[in-house]
Amino acid sequence: MALGGTLANYAEYSGDPPAWAVEALTDKVCSLPGIKHIVVGGAIANFTDVKATFTGIIAGFRKAKAEGKLDGVKIWVRRGGPNEAVGLEYMRKLSDEGFDIHVYDRYTPLTDIVKYALKGEGQ
Numbered sequence: 001m002a003l004g005g006t007l008a009n010y011a012e013y014s015g016d017p018p019a020w021a022v023e024a025l026t027d028k029v030c031s032l033p034g035i036k037h038i039v040v041g042g043a044i045a046n047f048t049d050v051k052a053t054f055t056g057i058i059a060g061f062r063k064a065k066a067e068g069k070l071d072g073v074k075i076w077v078r079r080g081g082p083n084e085a086v087g088l089e090y091m092r093k094l095s096d097e098g099f100d101i102h103v104y105d106r107y108t109p110l111t112d113i114v115k116y117a118l119k120g121e122g123q
Helices: 019-030 050-066 084-097 110-119
Strands: 037-044 074-080 100-104
Touching: 019 050, 037 110, 050 074, 050 084, 074 084, 074 110, 084 100, 100 110
Parallel strands: 037 074, 074 100
Antiparallel strands: none
16 A cells, blocks of 8 residues: 655664753754654663653754744654653643644554554544
8 A cells, every 4th residue: 555655764762872862863853854754663662761762852852843843743652661651641741832743652553653644644
């Protein structure tokens, strides 16, 4: 099935990186030209603290939004692992700040999130 889009600019964060490093990575990703969707996704982590890494990603998103880099960009999140409930709730709260964000837990397959992004639909 053709979904009418492509994915590019894969960036990896694993190994329980510090929040500052994930924030810097997020800033770089948000600075790429022509972004329409950002997928923050991953498997169910064994030791990467979801809350801690999401704290860094959220800081990067806030900075990018303040600089006008996320206008019209949809964000799709799917992650599981240590402290996932708190981390996912932090991400959900970004909708209160005007982010177009769709957040899913470990029970939604990552492949579904990619399909939602490519089709522009979801929760």
